[in-house]
């Protein structure tokens with residue numbers, strides 16, 4: 001039961017502090033009690049009064065407040081809740097947490113708490129990528145602090161990249177999965193999804209690629225996150241917005257995609273939806289290739305590594321590995337060949353013949369193939385395919401060992 005649990009929400013001083021209102025509202029609708037501490041900087045962005053109205057509780061701001069100490073001392077406050085959530089967690093708050101500083105009520109409570117802590121970082125992309133923040137984040141992770149986000153996207157300062165605080169609904173999902181580990185089917189599980197095409201450069205201005213838009217892969221990643229998974233999306237170049245609450249790793253070539261996937265192991269489930277270019281040019285030209293009077297051009301191609309096959313034979317092979325098969329004829333036969341050759345647990349096959357509109361479209365009609373049979377799912381939206389697939393895969397995760405499909 002989530003209702004009746006309590007959260008201590010520590011609000012740091014950043015523009016994302018305005019999202020705390022929505023987070024408090026969402027928590028309250030689930031029957032969760034919300035105690036609040038605001039840093040002095042947070043008061044520049046939101047007021048204690050508005051948060052007190054939403055939470056129905058006194059909002060705590062100062063360390064040396066005699067009334068507060070009589071009502072609920074700061075040590076007691078740090079332990080009164082089932083979970084401590086820091087949102088937004090600024091670079092400054094993270095640095096103080098990593099180094100054990102306790103010079104205000106927020107940091108004192110964080111140092112004194114004996115409860116699990118979840119942080120939602122929010123800062124400028126350069127601050128997030130600064131070696132000092134990278135070291136602090138790693139130190140906090142090593143200490144068992146849970147993270148949600150940051151997301152990638154346009155920031156209040158106009159720059160683009162990772163650093164945006166996760167949306168309140170994503171923070172809520174993470175809070176629910178921490179308060180009640182069995183609440184969502186994929187809570188506590190890590191899912192890696194590949195999406196989009198790869199680009200294999202020919203020269204500085206040309207490349208080999210394909211028509212994949214990334215829509216199917218992004219839909220699968222959204223579904224995984226919705227079911228509570230810690231979701232990583234390894235994406236080729238696409239024109240889609242990064243989904244909220246999902247870590248997106250942007251890559252260009254097949255070799256970059258393989259490196260990114262290997263770096264994300266161990267994972268519980270991996271789904272390879274990307275349309276990876278099978279070949280790349282043997283020698284990429286450093287200068288633009290010039291036309292010469294109607295003469296033809298010969299490109300010599302070499303095979304790219306097979307990402308799916310590499311991951312299924314990896315020593316950190318995920319418990320469930322799913323490949324996709326994009327076919328234009330003999331769909332079942334070719335998909336079954338891929339299932340066996342690439343040693344995955346399931347293949348999702350789709351017909352990408354011209355006219356089906358699967359490449360780039362919003363709908364898909366897939367065949368879910370395992371060693372025990374073939375199921376043809378009716379045409380549905382790519383979001384529905386994603387959800388149906390993730391619900392099915394969640395049922396195949398077993399506590400120990402390999403799935404028994």
Ligand code: PMT
Pocket residue numbers: 194196211212213214215216217254272273274275276277278304305306307308309322323324325326327338350352358359360361382
């Ligand atoms: O992106 P959309 O516009 O939404 O379109 C969705 C889609 C058609 C791209 C998607 O549904 C799909 O079918 N993805 C797989 C495309 C593909 O490359 O299929 P394939 O049959 O060539 O490859 C089989 C499997 O091996 C795939 O899981 C692929 O990711 C993987 N592979 C292929 C080559 C390679 N070098 N490494 C790989 O891992």
